[in-house]
Amino acid sequence: MSAESRLAELKLELPPAAKPMGVYKPLKADKTLVTGRVGADLSVEAGKAAARQTGLSMLATLRDLLGSLDRVKRIIKTFALVNCTPEFNQQPAVINGFSELMADIFGPDAGVGARSAVGATSLPGNMAVEIEAVFEIQ
DSSP states (O other), X not given: OOHHHXXXXXXXXXXXXXXXXXXXXXBOTTSOXXXXXXXXXXXXXXXXXXXXXXXXXXXXXXXXHHSOGGGEEEEXXXXXXXXXXXXOOOHHHHHXXXXXXXXXXXXXXXXXXXXXXXXXXXXXXXXXXXXXXXXXXX
């Protein structure tokens, strides 16, 4: 099944594609940022939802640039930062929000790549997560 078909089947709505200066920002459909520190302002579940929203924003940018998500062959590598308290140690659980979305859209093989999930005591604009991903494009 194609990535575009999976989006429709899962009834996922992508937010507006971010402008080039804001590609990294986890925008919601209303163009606001998901902000806060996991372990202080946000729970693990709220952080996971922020990571998922970051993934939706990334998919919107990919679709805008490529014309269709069906051009994505696979995800190769993800590097993720979680804005969290120094004692917080569940960064992988937070970033599962992003990783599970990619697997849902691109499948269990093409949607799962290498991954790093680490903590940061602050991120620009106090955003909850920042994710960098490398995709193979057809």
